[in-house]
Amino acid sequence: MVEAYLRQSPLSQLALPSRIAAEHGNTGVTMAERQFRRIVNLRGNPKSEEFTKAVKSVLGADPPLMPNSVNTGKDITLLWLGPDEWWIITDADTAPVADKLREALAGQHAVVTDVGEGYTCIAASGASAADTLAKGCTLDFHDSVFAPGSCAQSDMAKAVVVFHRLEADKPSFEIYVRSSFAEYLWRWIENAAEEYGVAVTQ
């Protein structure tokens, strides 16, 4: 039996834990990998009450209908990805959630797919986080445009990513990227943040 501890995250080769500095004074950007996020991709027709009801019943939260918006339920975050597509993100095992959803949506034109294994999440926060991301992304990260608690799909450098700006006192972004691009993107962002001072955190 292969033990769970043998799981490897896409950034495991960078040995980030060994680089976590106890003290990172006034660095403009701090970065971390948020490993093994469970992500369920949900497709369905939001105009169908049957669909939204079913989702709500399982997740305790509505699928967000506003573009680039985020809803949260108990231990669960829902990102709007498109007019008929959402991400359900949890830190717990998704299998139950996914199965419950499939059950609740049975017979509808709706689809539930596990995709978390294909991604990892890079967290970047700090006073210069937005300036750093702006170097590789065309989005306007200004508070008035990309407010805390919203999300967006876009390109970061040459990788397709999903941004989630957290509700936090200092600018904090989570960047979901396909595993195979993770090392490239991490190094790109770290390089871009260099002039502001960058440190690895928990």
Next chain:
Amino acid sequence: MKSRYSIFSLMRNALSYHEKWPEAWRSPEPKPSYDVIIVGGGGHGLATAYYLAKLHGIHNVAVIERGWLGGGNTGRNTTIVRSNYLWDESAALYEHALKLWEGMSQELNYNVMFSQRGVMNLAHNQHDLRELSRRINANRLNGVDSEFLTPQQIKDLVPIIDLRGNGRYPVLGASMQRRGGTARHDAVAWGYARRADEQGVDIIQECPVHGFEIENGKVVGVQTAKGLIKAKKVGVVVAGHSSVMAEMAGIRLPLVSHPLQALVSEPVKPVIDTVVMSNAIHAYISQSDKGELVIGAGVDKYVGYGQRGSLPVTEETLAAVCELFPSLKRMRMMRQWGGIVDTCPDASPIISKTPVEGFFINCGWGTGGFKATPGSGWVFADTIANDRPHPLNEAFSLERFNSGYLVDEHGAAAVAH
């Protein structure tokens, strides 16, 4: 013939303070009718007119240009000349052009500065190498000079190249056509114009075309800013605007017009003597006699009739250039511009009769038009004069998009497995 250009005529005219030089071409008012009207005063159109007169004895010809001679892609390209095309049909056409290039300055008595400094196509991975070998062998057996260069041979010819390509795009080899090179683009238009004019061709600039007169399926004239001009035959060769012109004659074409971008650096002393092309990373570079690095970039993906390129394309191209030539990072872009290229689904031109009798079209050269200039004019003139395609352009008919016999020069897409 009018005064011949030579070092002696230069000295003679120096004595008269260069005040006695005659016009290189007249600027006449259009006659009421012509045997042939060529629409488009670029290199291809002027060459067509010249060969119609010179080789087919048709002197009652007008070239009608919307703006100024060579103002389209003739004056906007990166002046690369080569003939190392993959398919037999293309190789034959471009090789015919290359042979004409080799004698052009003398033929036109106008120095077009055709410089056979060699054209190199780089291979960056196994797939590139396989394609390269296929192409080199095909060229060779078609009688087109083409050879394989090892990385070391490349380095010897282009010392500033970085063969490692930082591991991402290593230079594994190249195909080399030594007879390929560059030329002075404006001079090609001016040289053909001067000679065509000498042959009696009327060159009419600043004369936009508004439409074509077609009577029961046959073209009889051209509506222009200077009024209706009658014509027995009309040849349209207006790179970029081919679809617009064809539509005026009720003909649909399989073209998409894209802005193609190019740029030059500030002039510096010679650092690169060969033309280096890398399709994988979209960069073509050579150095002009003036010392400018002339760099060809990619096309914008959307239909565009604006003669300007977008910033992302510049970024991609110059990143590639900095990758291949790390010492050029500090060089500076002095000027950038765009030309409108009309591209065919199979990346090959259309030189063809059309459903309209007496109406001929020459278009779809995509990014490859300049190098074909003399050959294109030569076969187009032959096709117009004889009302049938010359064997060299038979394969490039409009018909092929119905029958399916395309000449696909895209080459293979990236290898899959």
Next chain:
Amino acid sequence: MPARFRLTQGGLIDRSKPVSFQFNGKVYLGFEGDTLASALIANGVHLVGRSFKYHRPRGIMSAGAEEANALIQVGEGARSDPNLRATQIELVDGLVASSQNCWPSVEFDVSIVNNFASRLLPSGFYYKTFMWPASFWMTYESAIRKAAGLGKAPEGPDPDSYDKTFAHCDVLVVGAGPSGLTAALSAGRAGARVILAEQDNALGGDLLSEADAEIQGQPALEWVEGARAELEGLENVRILTRTQCYGYFDHNFIGLMQNLTDHLPQNAKPASLPRHRLWKLRAKQVLLATGAIERPLVFSDNDRPGIMLASACRTYVNRYGVKPGKKAVIFTNNDGAYAAALDLHKAGIHVAAIVDLRSDPEGPMTEQAREAGLRILGNHAVIATAGDKRVKAVLVAPLSEDGEKVYGGGEKIDCDLVAVSGGWNPTVHLHSQSRGKIVFDDDYACFVPGTPAQESVTAGACSGNFGLGACLTQGHDAGIATAAKTGFKAKGRKRAPPKAEDRNFLPARWMWLVPGDKPLGHGGKHFVDVQNDVTAADLHLALREGYRSIEHVKRYTTTGMGTDQGKTSNVNAIGIVAGHFGCPIPNVGVTTFRPPYTPVTFGVFAGRDVGDLLDPVRKTPMHALHEHAGAAFEDVGQWKRPWYFPIAGEDMHQAVNREVKACRDSLGVMDASTLGKIDIQGKDAAEFLNRIYTNAWSQLKVGACRYGLMLGEDGMVMDDGVTSRLGENHFLMTTTTGNAAPVLGHLEEYLQTEWPELEVYLTSVTEQFATISLAGPNARNLLAELTDIDLSAEAFPFMTLREGTAAGIPARVFRISFTGDLSYEINVPASYGAALWQTVMTAGEKYGITPYGTEAMHVLRAEKGFIIVGQETDGSVTPFDLGMDWIVSKKKDFVGRRSLFRADMSKDDRKQLVGLLTDVPEQVLPEGAQLVEKVEDKPPMKMLGHVTSSYHSPNVGRSIAMALIKGGRARMGSKLYAPLADGKVVTCTVTGVVFYDKEGERTRG
């Protein structure tokens, strides 16, 4: 001790901070705040370069971005920059600069002979000669190339780094002169997000060159200081100095280049700070306050060192506290230049005369000059200048009524400085780049912005508004207006714009070509473009020869095509052309303004996207293990795939042979994770596949797999792969590695745009799974040890899939094969890929488990005659050409079907896929070799097709190859020849494409 030409006081330089620098090997001293130009002038150095063509001595003609003469090579080796404008190089300690385009030295340049031979070198001379003998052009050319070019390219890889960033704002203000500052202030106060970009290192624009300008009753620079302070206090305003707005693109997208470290001494540059930054800015509104550039006069020998723009003289005196000369002559056609005369006078420079083309000079400044007792020669012209490396004297003479000629031999006036003014040209470059029209203003004789084409406005001198007061007001109002357009109404009581005196440079007498004492071109050169050595006579020659369009004139004479792109020459050229035709200037038109406004570093466009960040390197979950195993990698798209796994001392050939044999004899293992995987669900999933693939899918059983071929609408093969039915309405499609994204795009396109009625959802799951492929007779034995799935041939037949566990990991196992051997593909959650790989390797030791790479895979599949899309196909190949008619359904429509039945598709001379066996079994045909039926003794030879794949196959015990051959299937058994580059000819025989296990027992067993 201070330099000889440094004024004892004044200027914005920091006299407490001396700066030492080198020019042409000599060490000089300047001050912080100097430019290289001002420091050289302070040291009495005026000869700084040589012109492009005639190698004539060239000095400093301006004090800004328009400089066409003083182009300097700065730095050495890999950090050397050619063609920098001395007028914009901030003086930094340790700066090493040198003149360009001269040998052996700028003082004595042998190529000056070109100047004496200049009669033989008119515009376009090179089009008329160097043609005989034909073969000699390359020889002439190499000499021409050596002579041409200006500076030298850097030597060696650039050690510096570059940055680029996207940015967004409500209002971009370009230029921090008076109008730019009031604009930024009023827009900023309204609360709009403002970016103020200034090319200079300081705010103030022309005010920095003014001695006694006042705003709101206080010295102008004090007002500027206040403005700066207020702007910096506004958190919604960002000031970018040393930032050149170089390009105005579509949809209000702007390119700016910011210089971050060039002005710092090498040892003071922060390591983490990039050298330059490219700003890619989207602005809701653009406010152009780019000012104006003074225009030189075109007169005889107007190019000598010491001849400079009048405004530049003011800048050197007032901003840098240097004397551009000891004895000055002012040559002007307008009132504005008198300000320069007065400033020079005040600075203790003897103003020998003001030569004014105007018949009776008048105007506010003119009056002040009169009062100051300066000598004014009205209706006079400078008709010649003397002096080799520095102007020594000018010849002045009275003008005729019409200004066409001059009278008398003229009066000689000694001087070492000629301050020239021919009027002003608004800097309309960016407005024009934005596709805004420009129109000619007859009063000011210059081009001014017409109606904007995008969301932009112009203010100040840039809009043809030359008075200081007017500039302040216009900027102020424009700032309010643009902010309002972006939703920010000015708050509180309406503020009045700051007040200042209003005067411009009128009255003026416009004259594009100042007559000399000889006919044009008969001695004496009237330079229009000083960098490219283009004279008025050259322009006339071009017109005479029929190059009438201004674009022809430009291209034939190269006027305005230098590094300055004609900032000081274009309008004069147009004026001279109009004069020649006797037509109004608008009839001549203008040449297009193209980006960049000033040259931009290549490196900044690349930014950090160079080296290993140029392009993503995609890695599979097992990548590190492959590296550890010493794999050689192959690039497949952005992926790195193991190519082969050499063990000690093996070359590629040996390694591949070993891997290939292992897969047939015992057990091989490969990382197949890169294959594209698309999850297809919905009640119409099967129907969707029917329309996408050439073959039928409705009947496929749940738990079964099928090979599919996908075409483009043109009927050509686009991709292939195995698709499995996971449930009634659930399929998993695999694509080739390189086509994963394009295929998903293709599917979405048809689903959304052609067949929206189909209830299907597509999700890419390529990276959700790690895929390990076991191949070889022992595949089942090994897998049996690791899984709970019944692997018996009956329970788990070929082309089916089962779900269970592998090494305790939830797994989906496919019994499919690309090697033609007993084979299983195990899919597990990606994060377990590495663990499973290690487990498999350990458990497989007893079978001598052998990891194999893409090369071995190629050989194995070739032994079986399986195609690889992109190798056996090239976008011109149909399923029929591949002999795969069996997979093309006759019963249904599918993408590309109709194209297969076009006239030329059934021709029997189409290229068809066949096998080739060389007569000499050891001989391996090179891939890409072309094949002929008959070998001629020399080209051309009629080719039938080419070798697509070719390998040595240890399992077949000989070389094998596949090829696309015209009418190939009809040629079975016939001989073909491959004439190779080295002259050798390989003889081979046409066969079928399957070379090994033709019945396919091994796969099914």
Next chain:
Amino acid sequence: MLEINCPYCGPRFETEFSYGGEAHIERPKDSENLTDEQWGDYVFMNSNTKGVFLERWVHTSGCRRWFNVARDTVSYQILAVYETGAKPPKLDLRNDV
């Protein structure tokens, strides 16, 4: 760098999108009965309009939805954005060449 207003995600930069060429060209249902000319016209021919052009884009790096755009191919100005399958909005479709 164009700014395209994705009907689903809002205004984004050109680089997030892929181009799909001319809009409103419907795939023939009965390709069986088409002549080679008719089929060739569908597959290859293109009006390649100079002026206002109705074209398809897909938000590749965003919601992956296809939609239509009315764009002037000379000024590059975008006049309208509308969903796939919807009728083009009323526009002055003269090709101001």
